[in-house]
Amino acid sequence: xxxxxxxxxxxxxxxxxxxSTKPLADExxxxxGAARILASRDAxxxxxxxxxxxxxxxxxxxxxSPVTTGFLLLDVIxxxxxxxxxxxxxITGEIDLSVASTAGLTSALMGVLWAGGMDIWLVLAICxxxxxxxxxxxxxxxxxxxxxxxxxxxxxxxxxxxxxxxxIGDNAVANFPKELTAFFTSKLGGTGIPTVMIGVVLxxxxxxxLLHFTPFGRGLYAMGYSKEAATFVGIKVAxxxxxxxxxxxxxxxxxxxxxxxxxxxxxxDNASGLELAVIAAVLLGGVSIFGGKGTIPGVxxxxxxxxxxxxxxxLGRVSDVVLITVTGLLLIASVVAPSIGSGIKEWRHTxxxxxxxxxxxxxxxxAPHRVQKTDRTKEKENNDV
Numbered sequence: 575x576x577x578x579x580x581x582x583x584x585x586x587x588x589x590x591x592x593x594s595t596k597p598l599a600d601e602x603x604x605x606x607g608a609a610r611i612l613a614s615r616d617a618x619x620x621x622x623x624x625x626x627x628x629x630x631x632x633x634x635x636x637x638x639s640p641v642t643t644g645f646l647l648l649d650v651i652x653x654x655x656x657x658x659x660x661x662x663x664x665i666t667g668e669i670d671l672s673v674a675s676t677a678g679l680t681s682a683l684m685g686v687l688w689a690g691g692m693d694i695w696l697v698l699a700i701c702x703x704x705x706x707x708x709x710x711x712x713x714x715x716x717x718x719x720x721x722x723x724x725x726x727x728x729x730x731x732x733x734x735x736x737x738x739x740x741x742i743g744d745n746a747v748a749n750f751p752k753e754l755t756a757f758f759t760s761k762l763g764g765t766g767i768p769t770v771m772i773g774v775v776l777x778x779x780x781x782x783x784l785l786h787f788t789p790f791g792r793g794l795y796a797m798g799y800s801k802e803a804a805t806f807v808g809i810k811v812a813x814x815x816x817x818x819x820x821x822x823x824x825x826x827x828x829x830x831x832x833x834x835x836x837x838x839x840x841x842x843d844n845a846s847g848l849e850l851a852v853i854a855a856v857l858l859g860g861v862s863i864f865g866g867k868g869t870i871p872g873v874x875x876x877x878x879x880x881x882x883x884x885x886x887x888x889l890g891r892v893s894d895v896v897l898i899t900v901t902g903l904l905l906i907a908s909v910v911a912p913s914i915g916s917g918i919k920e921w922r923h924t925x926x927x928x929x930x931x932x933x934x935x936x937x938x939x940x941a942p943h944r945v946q947k948t949d950r951t952k953e954k955e956n957n958d959v
Contacts, residue, residue, distance in 0.1 A: 614860065614869075614872075615859075615860035615872065615912070616859055616860035616868075616869045616871055616872020616873075616875065617872075618860075619858060619859050619860060619872050619875040619876050619879060620871070620872070620875040622875075622879055623875045623878055623879040623882065626879065626882060626883065626886075627882060630882065630886045634886055634889055634890070635889075636889070637886065637889065639766070640761075640764060640765060640766030641766060642766070642885070642889075643765070643766035643767060644761050644766035644767065644768060645885070646881060646882060646885045647766075647767060647768050647771055648759065648768050648836060649881055649884070649885060650877055650878060650881035651768070651770065651771070651774055651829075651832060652677070652829040652832060652833055652845065652848060653848065653851050653852050653855055653877050653880075653881065654774055654778065654874065654877050655774060655777060655825050655826075655828055655829045655832070656673045656674075656677075656822075656825055656826055656829050656848065656849075656852045657852050657855055657856050657859075657873050657874075657876075657877050658777055658778060658780075658781040658825060658870070658873075659781065659818060659821040659822040659825050660673065660822065660852055660853065660856050661781070661785070661856050661859075661861055661868055661870060661873045662781065662784070662785055662791075662794055662818050662821075663723075663818050663819070663822060664853075664856055664857075664861050664862075664863065664865065664868065665785075665794050665795060665797075665798045665861060665862075665865055665866065665867070665868045666794050666797040666798050666814070666815060666818065666865055667797065667798045667801070667864065667865030667866070668716065668723040668815065668818075668865075669723050669724055669727060669853070670712065670723065670727050670819065670822050670849075671724070671727040671728055671731050671849050671853075672708070672712060672727045672730040672731045672733075672734055672826075672849075673822060673826040673829075673848065673849050673852060674731070674826075674845045674846060674847065674848035674849040674852075675730065675731045675732070675733075675734035675735040675738070676705055676708045676709070676734050676822075676823055676826035676827060676830065677826045677827065677829045677830030677833060677844065677845040677848065678734070678735055678738045678830065678841075678842060678843060678844045678845050678846065679704065679708065679734045679735070679737055679738040679741070679830070680701045680704055680705055680826070680827040680830030680831060680834075681738070681830045681831075681833060681834045681840045681841065681842075681844040681845070682737075682738035682739075682741040682742040682840060682841070682842045682844075683700070683701055683704055683738075683741055683742075684697055684698070684701050684747075684830070684831065684834050684840050685742055685745075685746070685747030685834070685840025685841070686741055686742050686747070686840075687700060687701075688747060688749075688750060688840070689747045694750070694751055694754065698831060701827055701830065701831055702824060702827050702828070702831075704827060705823045705824050705825075705826055705827020705828070705830070706820060706823055706824050706827070707823070708730070708734060708823040708826070708827075709819045709820040709821065709822050709823020709824060709826075710816075710819070710820055710823065711730065712726060712727060712730055712819040712822070712823065713815065713816035713817070713818070713819035713820055714816070716815060716816075716819060717811075717812040717813070717814075717815035717816040717819070718812060718816065731849070735842070735843075735846075738842040738843075739842045741842070742840065742841070742842050743842070744842075745841075746839050746840065746841045747839070747840040748838050748839050748840075750834070750835060750838055750840075754835055755835050755836075755838045757769060757770070758770055758832060758835040758836050759836060770832065777825065777828075778870065778874065781870060782870040782871070785869075785870055786869070786870065790814065793809040793814060794814065794818075795866055795867075796809055797809065797811055797814065797815075797865070798862070798864075798865025798866030798867070799865070799866040829845065829848075830844065830845060833845050847898070850898075850901055850902070850905065851880060851901055853905065854876075854880060854901050854902075854904050854905035854908060855873065855876040855877040855879075855880050856868070856873050856876065857876070857905060857908035857909060858876035858879065858880065858904055858905075858907075858908045859872035859873035859874070859875055859876025859877070860872035860873070860876070861873060862912065863908075863909055880901060880904060883900065884897050884900070884901070887900065
């Protein structure tokens with residue numbers, strides 16, 4: 575009996591697969607060097623600040639004057655101070671909502687100690703120690719115990735404000751040394767720039783150099799991207815967080831001292847709501863609320879932009895309710911706008927990838943079916959044999 579064999583058909587060619595290792599032809603090239611810096615979010619904030627200053631100087635009477643410069647800078651100094659350590663904290667992916675309450679507690683303690691007859695310089699030293707202790711308390715709960723910073727600082731926001739009320743009650747202390755209060759409102763010649771801005775600039779330089787020119791600062795960016803990866807490469811995550819919150823407490827106490835001497839009044843509700851302005855300015859200046867991004871120059875521009883906008887509205891007789899609303903809207907826009915931009919960029923990239931894969935596979939959708947048919951043909955032939 576002769577065996578008959580059927581000739582085997584040649585297997586169909588496999589479906590083409592796009593090479594995902596090759597760059598997309600229509601993928602836009604990323605900016606590098608000066609172009610990247612000039613198009614960054616902090617640079618855009620600086621452009622917006624300059625544009626608004628020009629607009630306000632042209633349209634608002636008496637805005638472009640040394641007097642306006644002096645009052646504007648005096649208003650933004652507390653926000654500028656607190657925004658420096660806040661920038662570093664948010665870059666690590668954490669937050670500190672207790673800064674305004676720490677400033678209020680410092681002010682209350684300062685008033686009670688001065689009213690009790692203590693030397694003013696000893697009072698200032700004790701107030702700085704109180705701010706340090708507040709920062710250490712936050713740092714211990716967050717860095718050592720590993721509790722979430724949002725929950726911890728919401729709690730200490732209420733705790734420190736309550737302690738301020740316990741310390742001074744509903745009273746106000748106003749008889750501070752005149753030479754000291756005069757210094758905190760004095761100006762540098764006829765420029766209108768407050769004398770105390772010299773110290774503020776030193777604080778800004780310190781945090782700017784710490785963030786951008788030291789290994790510690792580079793480690794903060796790494797912590798913002800991934801705390802696990804930062805730990806893996808040897809960064810002391812818990813220790814870094816702890817000292818950041820200590821710095822935040824110290825600077826918040828400095829802001830409380832400034833607030834008390836500038837307005838010559840120590841009260842338990844001093845600096846109330848200041849944390850909203852600080853966080854809005856930091857996020858507006860290009861710092862990502864998710865961590866890993868941000869610069870000190872961008873934050874400085876964000877602080878000045880919000881301060882200038884609020885001062886211009888005050889000159890226009892706008893109520894404080896509107897000012898708070900504007901600050902809240904800027905805070906929301908600072909969070910939502912980057913997310914929308916990232917979503918659009920990711921959608922466009924995905925569409926380019928799909929278009930490129932479609933070209934590489936010939937644009938057809940029947941190739942997988944041909945492969946499956948070939949496999950079934952092979953199986954049938956083997957059974958026949």
